[in-house]
Amino acid sequence: MIVRKPQLSLTQKLYLPEILRGLMITMRHFLRRKSVTYEYPEKAKPVPANFRGLHRLIQRPTGKERCVACELCLTACPANCISMVATDPNDPNVEKFPLRYEIDTLRCIYCGFCEEACPCDAIELTPHYEQASSRREDFVHAKSRLLENNQFVPEGERISRVKTNETYLRV
Numbered sequence: 805m806i807v808r809k810p811q812l813s814l815t816q817k818l819y820l821p822e823i824l825r826g827l828m829i830t831m832r833h834f835l836r837r838k839s840v841t842y843e844y845p846e847k848a849k850p851v852p853a854n855f856r857g858l859h860r861l862i863q864r865p866t867g868k869e870r871c872v873a874c875e876l877c878l879t880a881c882p883a884n885c886i887s888m889v890a891t892d893p894n895d896p897n898v899e900k901f902p903l904r905y906e907i908d909t910l911r912c913i914y915c916g917f918c919e920e921a922c923p924c925d926a927i928e929l930t931p932h933y934e935q936a937s938s939r940r941e942d943f944v945h946a947k948s949r950l951l952e953n954n955q956f957v958p959e960g961e962r963i964s965r966v967k968t969n970e971t972y973l974r975v
């Protein structure tokens with residue numbers, strides 16, 4: 805295939821008109837003064853409806869976690885970042901509950917499979933994503949931290965994602 809060299813007009817060969825045209829575009833955007841940056845952390849960037857951030861363990865009205873330590877989330881997790889120790893809760897209505905439940909958020913890929921696999925709607929990925937530390941162990945969220953993460957979703961609300969074709973919508 806022969807690629808022909810483009811023929812430049814006289815103004816294009818002079819370059820100056822093209823530079824002026826570029827500067828005019830820059831000035832037009834500059835004078836519009838439409839902010840395109842977020843002054844984080846004072847102003848956080850809104851996350852999309854299907855955003856999956858840090859996990860929370862949802863509680864029953866009694867304050868106890870809904871999790872029954874069935875380990876389905878653990879089995880579904882492709883990153884193998886959930887660990888749990890189950891125990892007998894001494895409650896005739898609940899067979900098991902997690903004595904220890906941990907998620908290594910550095911290994912997590914935020915796929916949401918744990919949320920989808922859970923038969924009790926006990927785990928959910930919240931829109932919150934901020935966490936910082938210089939120690940790796942601070943990124944392993946224990947059960948207490950997962951329960952604390954309930955503060956990032958208004959009480960009584962659920963973030964249910966409905967899959968439509970290839971898109972998840974939060975409804």
Ligand code: SF4
Binds near residue numbers: 882907915916918919
């Ligand atoms: S979001 Fe995905 S990778 Fe993260 S804990 Fe859940 S299943 Fe595992």
Ligand code: SF4
Binds near residue numbers: 870871872873875924
């Ligand atoms: S969070 Fe859900 S899937 Fe995971 S162990 Fe608890 S009840 Fe089972």
